[in-house]
Amino acid sequence: MRKGIYILPNLFTTGSLFAGFYSMVATLSGDYRTAAIWILAASIFDGLDGKVARATGTTSKFGVEYDSLADVVSFGVTPGFLMYAWALRPFGRLGWVAAFLFVACAALRLARFNVQVDTVESKRFIGLPTPAAASMVSATVLLFYHFGWPSSFKKLAILVLIYLLAFLMVSNFKFYSFKDPELIKRQPFGFLVLIVLLFVVVAAEPVLMLFTIFLCYILSGPVAFILTWPRRRRLEKAIHKGHESNRPLQ
Template sequence: MNEKKAERAENIKKGIYILPNLFTTGSMFAGFYSMVASLNGNFDVAALWIFASAVFDGLDGKVARLTGTTSKFGVEYDSLADLVSFGVTPGLMMYAWALKPFGRLGWLAAFLFVVCGALRLARFNVQVNTVESKRFVGLPIPAAASMVAATVLLFHHFGWPSTYKRLAILVLIYLLAFLMVSGFRYYSFKDPALIKRQPFGFLLLAVVLLIVVAAEPAAMTFGIMLAYVVSGPLGFVVGWPRRRRLEKAVHKGHGAAAGR
């Protein structure tokens, strides 16, 4: 135990990798500025900065892997930054934007989102070496925060009444909190095949998607995030018959082996 502590201390003394941790710092800066915007009542700006934070968060890991600069320090720093940017920041934004009239129930609901995000990050750190890299177990906290930001932008764009806003965000908080700590699996977009050669039709589809998003960014961003959020439960329902067949086959196999 003492040798491991000494090794960690020695690694920190040798220095840390600057480039990936700068992206992580950029993610936390964007999250913090989003909180500042929320306190000033600029919720549409706050939502945009959450998306900016998500972009930085997506880049830090990729930069670390491409440059061979992954480290235990970077992993821990990234988790702390994620809790600030995608847990505390959207929780504060939701409370100030829609939940404040509910009083204690409002800030408790926002806290539920934060604590479930923290639990999701802790579980990810524990399971990072034991689960499939192409799938996340539970809704990733950046996706949950981005869903909240997309909802804010949608309501701001269409100018819907405050009553609908409060009801929608209350339901959304409980849904996202549950999905973050659930066992539903979500695609991680870490498949190396994504950056390899693809059919021409994929490029055409990507261009069309960009045009549609540019034409109606608020609605399309909300639609894309909603599709990702429901993909976990939908995949579970669609794959249920196959899992049942596999379970029955395993039980039959065990029964046959026991009969021998």
């Protein structure tokens, strides 16, 4: 701390924290759509702070800890508070317990990430990232406003969603981290065309497409786990047979 801190990446982290806090202000005012949009803004700031720090060589222990504390607020407390005020309040104790479960699992997910950050591969996250979980909450709120779905359906859907997201955050499912260095290298021309088409589709139906994208990402972890289960079983059996063959005779 005596040597100072890096300003640029920590400014983006502060932007994420501000967006999360302002989302809570909007929630208190009953403006849930604005609250959802500010959570998405917090996710953008959170994605930029790490990339800026790595690109400029300004990563630091202080920045990692500050980022985690900001994430607890912006992607734990803020979406939990939004879900409770918007849909879970009528459930009484069950509602606020569900909202607290989301907050607690987000904090546990971040604590586990900090402990494992140097021991797991950078291309995969273990457990659903908290920004993705919070963004799914935001996309769901915006989707309900977009289609004008009834309040009774909203309550049940959010109650199921919050338990699902809480479980995925503390699960061992692996999710792509988008930190692969190959992404910024030369890619085929068709890859650029695909990205342009994706932007066009998102611009045409932003609410529906954002919800679809986040839903696909959230389901990618469990689906990948199921699809790779036979291969992992064969590998475990092969390792077990290898240990058995190497065991000395009695």
